[in-house]
Amino acid sequence: MGSLFQFLFKYRLFFLFVLLELLCSWLILNNNANQRIAFISSSNSAVAKVLSLNQKVQDYFALQVINSNLAEENARLNAELTNARLQLDKMGMDTTQPLIEMGQYTFKVAKVINNSVSRINNYLTLDKGTADGITKGMGVISPAGVVGSILVCSEHFSTATSLLHSKMLISAEIKRISAFGTVKWTGGDPTIADLDFIAPHLEPQKGDTIITSEYSSILPKDIMVGVIDQIELAQNGNFYKIKIKLATNFSTLGYVYIVENKYKAEKDSLQYNTSKEFNE
C-alpha cells in the first residue's frame, strides 16, 4: 500500500493532469452541443467499424461451409434446370406422348481430390463413392462443362475417367447446325480436343459452340463441351478435322457434379439387345 502511494505521489503531476483532463472532457461533453454530437457519432462509428470487422473475420472462417453449401445448391439447381429443359424439349413435340418423367437426372456434388492433366490417360479421384449412391458409368461435369465419367467406385471414393483420356469418346453436336460428332482428346495440350466425324457438306464455323448430344446415355443433353478453334478438311476429304477449345479447365477443377441418369440401364440394354438381334 505504501509503495502504491509512493508511486502515485511520484507521478502526482501526471495523475492530476489526467484527472483534470477527464474533468474538462466531462464539462465539454455536457455543455457543448457540437462536441457532444461529434463524440456520440464518432463513438458510434467506431463501434460499427469494430462490429463490421468482427463480421468479416467470422465470414472468412465460414467460407468453407458457404462454399460447399453453394456447390450443393448449384447441383440442385442444375438438376432442376436440366430436367426442366428436357421437359421443355418434349413439350414442343407430340403432346399425346407421355412427358418424360421429372427427374431423369440427379446431380451430386463431389470434390476433386486428385487430378492429372499431363499423362496420355488421365483420371480424377472424387470424394464420393458407393455409400453416396455413385456407380460405374455415371457422368461427371463441372460448372463450366463436361469432365468425364465414373470408372471405379470404392465405398467413399471414386475414380473418374477424364475427358483427357485416349479411350474417352463424348458424343457431341455443333449447336448452331445440329451436326453430330465425337469429341476425343489426342494428348498434348489439356485445353484442346478433336471433334471428329463432321461431314464436309456441313458448314461449321470458328467459334461455334459444341454441346453434348442426346445420344449419350451418360451425360445429359446440352452440357457445354467447348468452342471450335480451328477447322480444316481432312486429307481424304471425308470429314473435317476440327480442333475445339475445351470449356472445362481441367488443371483447376475443384468441385464437380456426378450425374445419374435414371434410365441409363434401360436405354443401354435396349440398344444392346437391338444390336444382338440384328447380328443374329
Next chain:
Amino acid sequence: MNSRSLIFLILEVVVFLSLHILILGHLSVGSYAFSYAYLGAVLLMPISANPVRIMLFSLLVGLMADSYYNSIGIHMASCVLLAFLRSAVLNWVVPAGGYEPYMRISIPSMGIKWYLSYMLPLLFCHHLLLFVIDHANLSQFPLALTQAIASTAFTFFSIMFIQLSVEGTRI
C-alpha cells in the same frame, strides 16, 4: 518569493487577462490567426513555481477564458495540457548551469533563443488541442493545424509585446 514579486505577479496576471478580454481577444488575422494572450499568465509564472499549483492555476485561467468564450471546458482542457507540458519543456531547455534563483522567463533574462524554444512548442501544443476540440471533427484537422500554426505566431507576439511593455528590460 517575497511579497513585492507576489504583488507584481498578481498584477501581471490581471494585466494579461484584462488586456486579452478588452483588446486582443477581439483581434484576428483572417479566420486563421487568433490571439490567446491570456496564456501569458500561465507561461510567465516563475520557473521555480510548484507544477501542481501551476496546473490548478491554469485550470482557473482556462475557466475564466471559457466563461469569456462561452465554451466551458475547451480552454480548460487546453490550459491543463499547457501546464502539464510546461514543466516538461522547462526540463528540456534547462540552461547549461541549471536554473538560478534570479532567472525569470523573459527575453532579457534568458535570451531570445531560450525564450523561443520555451514559448513556441507550448503555445503550439495548446493551440492545436484547442482547435481540434473546437472543430470536433478530424476531417478538419488540416484547417485546425493551419490555425494552430498561425495563432501560435500571433499569440507569441502579443505575449512578448505585453511582457516587454509591462516589464521593460528589467532583468
